[in-house]
Amino acid sequence: MGDYDVLAILFINEKGLLHYGGTESPILKYLIKNMGFLFFAQLCAYLIPILEIPVLARALGVQEYGKVVLIQSVALLSSLVVEYGFSLSGSRQIAITRADKAELSRIFGEVVSAKLVIVLFLLTCGAAFLVLTNSLTFDTSMMLWGFLYFLAFGFSPFWFFQGLEEISVVVVLEVLLRFISLLFLYLFVLGAKDAGLALFILAGFGLLNTLIGNVMCMKKVGSVRLSLRGALHQLKIGFHVFVYKSSNNILLSAGPSLVGATSGHIAVAAYVPAEKIIRGFVGFVNPILIGLFPYLNRQYLSSKENTIKLSWMIVSGMFVVGIIVAGSIFFLGDFLIQAVLGPGFAVASNILKIFVWIIPFRLANQALGLCMLIPMGKDKVTSGFMMFFSIVSIFFAVLLSIWFGVNGVVLGFVATEICLFVSLAVVVIDVTIKSKGGMTL
Structure with missing residues (x-):
C-alpha cells in the first residue's frame, strides 16, 4: 500500500462519510459523536464537583464537611485501584471482539470477577489498618455510605460501552443523575446534622447509575459467569496498563x-x-x-x-x-x-x-x-x-x-x-x- 491509501482514510465525500479501503462508512461522524459525548462528560466531571463545594460547605460547616470530603477522597482513590486500567485493557478487548456475544460475556464476567478480587483485597487491607491503628480518623457512622460510594465508582461499566463505542446513553444517564444528586443536596442537606445524608445522596445516585449501567451490560451479553481464573487472567493482562495509567x-x-x-x-x-x-x-x-x-x-x-x-x-x-x-x-x-x-x-x-x-x-x-x-x-x-x-x-x-x-x-x-x-x-x-x-x- 502506498501513500495514497492513508489519504483514503481521511477523505470525506459530499455526504460527509469517511472513505476507508474503498468503502464508505460514517466513521468520522461516529468518532466525532463519541468524542463530543466524552468532552461533555469531562466538562461535567469538572463542573459538578465544583458546584457541590459551596452547597455542602455552607450547609455542613468546616468539621462535618471535612469528614464528608475525607471519606469521598478515600472512596474515589480506592475506586481507581478497582478500575485498575480496565478502561483501556478491558475496552480494548471489547473493541476487538464486539461482534462476538459469547466473547463479550466472557470478558465482562472476567473483568467483574477481577474487580471483586481487588475489592476483597482492599477490604482486607482496610480492616487490618483500622484494627492495628485503632484509627478514629473516619466517622464510622458514615463509613457504610462511603463504601457504597466506592462501589458506585469502582464497578462503573463505562469501560464496556467505551469498547463498544456506544457511550451516548451512559454519558447522558450519568450526567442526569449527578445533576439530580446535586439538586437533592441543595434541597435536603441543610445543616451539620445532615452529613450522613449528604454521603447517602452522593452514594445512592452513583450506585443507581452503576446498577442501571450493569443491567444494560447484562442485556448486551446475556448470561455472565464469574471466574477466579478469568479474574487472574484479566489482572495479568491489565497490569501494565494499570502501571501506565498510575504513572501517567x-x-x-x-x-x-x-x-x-x-x-x-x-x-x-x-x-x-x-x-x-x-x-x-x-x-x-x-x-x-x-x-x-x-x-x-x-x-x-x-x-x-x-x-x-x-x-x-x-x-x-x-x-x-x-x-x-x-x-x-x-x-x-x-x-x-x-x-x-x-x-x-x-x-x-x-x-x-x-x-x-x-x-x-x-x-x-x-x-x-x-x-x-x-x-x-x-x-x-x-x-x-x-x-x-x-x-x-x-x-x-x-x-x-x-x-x-x-x-x-x-x-x-x-x-x-x-x-x-x-x-x-x-x-x-x-x-x-x-x-x-x-x-x-
Missing part, C-alpha cells in the same frame, strides 16, 4: 508536594495556579484520544500499515496543537495570571512560562501511548518507560530545585517529559520499521 499522572500530581518540600508553602501558592492551567488543558484533550482508542485497536488488526500512518498523523497533530497552545499561553501568561489572581502572583507567571512547554510533549506522549504503543500490544514497554520516567522526574525536580528553586522543579518536569517523548518515539519507530520489514509486533 505522577509527573504533574507530585508537583505541589515537591514544591512545598523544597521551596515552602509560598512557592506552592505560586506553583499551583500554573499547574492547574496545564492540567486543565491536557485533561480536556483526553476525550479525543480515548474516543479514538477502540477504533484504532480494531484497525491495527485489519490494516496495520495505514493505521500506523494515521496514528503518526494524530501524534504530530497533537504536538503541533500543543506548540500553538503553549506559545499562546506563554505570551498571554502575564495577563492571565494578573487578571485571575492579581498582581501578588507575579511569580506564578514566571513559572507558567516554563511549565507551558510541557504541553506539546505531554500531548504527544499520550498520543504515542493510546494511539500507537498500547494498540500495538506494547503495554509492558510503555508502562516500564512511564514508571521509570516518573521516578526520574522526581529526582530531576529535587536536584534542579537546589539551584533554581521552584523553577527548578518545573524544569525537571519539562526535561523528563521531553526525555519520555524521545524514548517512546524511538520505540514506535523501531516497531514501525520492523512491521514494514514483515516482522510481527
Whole structure:
C-alpha cells in the first residue's frame, strides 16, 4: 500500500462519510459523536464537583464537611485501584471482539470477577489498618455510605460501552443523575446534622447509575459467569496498563508536594495556579484520544500499515496543537495570571512560562501511548518507560530545585517529559520499521 491509501482514510465525500479501503462508512461522524459525548462528560466531571463545594460547605460547616470530603477522597482513590486500567485493557478487548456475544460475556464476567478480587483485597487491607491503628480518623457512622460510594465508582461499566463505542446513553444517564444528586443536596442537606445524608445522596445516585449501567451490560451479553481464573487472567493482562495509567499522572500530581518540600508553602501558592492551567488543558484533550482508542485497536488488526500512518498523523497533530497552545499561553501568561489572581502572583507567571512547554510533549506522549504503543500490544514497554520516567522526574525536580528553586522543579518536569517523548518515539519507530520489514509486533 502506498501513500495514497492513508489519504483514503481521511477523505470525506459530499455526504460527509469517511472513505476507508474503498468503502464508505460514517466513521468520522461516529468518532466525532463519541468524542463530543466524552468532552461533555469531562466538562461535567469538572463542573459538578465544583458546584457541590459551596452547597455542602455552607450547609455542613468546616468539621462535618471535612469528614464528608475525607471519606469521598478515600472512596474515589480506592475506586481507581478497582478500575485498575480496565478502561483501556478491558475496552480494548471489547473493541476487538464486539461482534462476538459469547466473547463479550466472557470478558465482562472476567473483568467483574477481577474487580471483586481487588475489592476483597482492599477490604482486607482496610480492616487490618483500622484494627492495628485503632484509627478514629473516619466517622464510622458514615463509613457504610462511603463504601457504597466506592462501589458506585469502582464497578462503573463505562469501560464496556467505551469498547463498544456506544457511550451516548451512559454519558447522558450519568450526567442526569449527578445533576439530580446535586439538586437533592441543595434541597435536603441543610445543616451539620445532615452529613450522613449528604454521603447517602452522593452514594445512592452513583450506585443507581452503576446498577442501571450493569443491567444494560447484562442485556448486551446475556448470561455472565464469574471466574477466579478469568479474574487472574484479566489482572495479568491489565497490569501494565494499570502501571501506565498510575504513572501517567505522577509527573504533574507530585508537583505541589515537591514544591512545598523544597521551596515552602509560598512557592506552592505560586506553583499551583500554573499547574492547574496545564492540567486543565491536557485533561480536556483526553476525550479525543480515548474516543479514538477502540477504533484504532480494531484497525491495527485489519490494516496495520495505514493505521500506523494515521496514528503518526494524530501524534504530530497533537504536538503541533500543543506548540500553538503553549506559545499562546506563554505570551498571554502575564495577563492571565494578573487578571485571575492579581498582581501578588507575579511569580506564578514566571513559572507558567516554563511549565507551558510541557504541553506539546505531554500531548504527544499520550498520543504515542493510546494511539500507537498500547494498540500495538506494547503495554509492558510503555508502562516500564512511564514508571521509570516518573521516578526520574522526581529526582530531576529535587536536584534542579537546589539551584533554581521552584523553577527548578518545573524544569525537571519539562526535561523528563521531553526525555519520555524521545524514548517512546524511538520505540514506535523501531516497531514501525520492523512491521514494514514483515516482522510481527
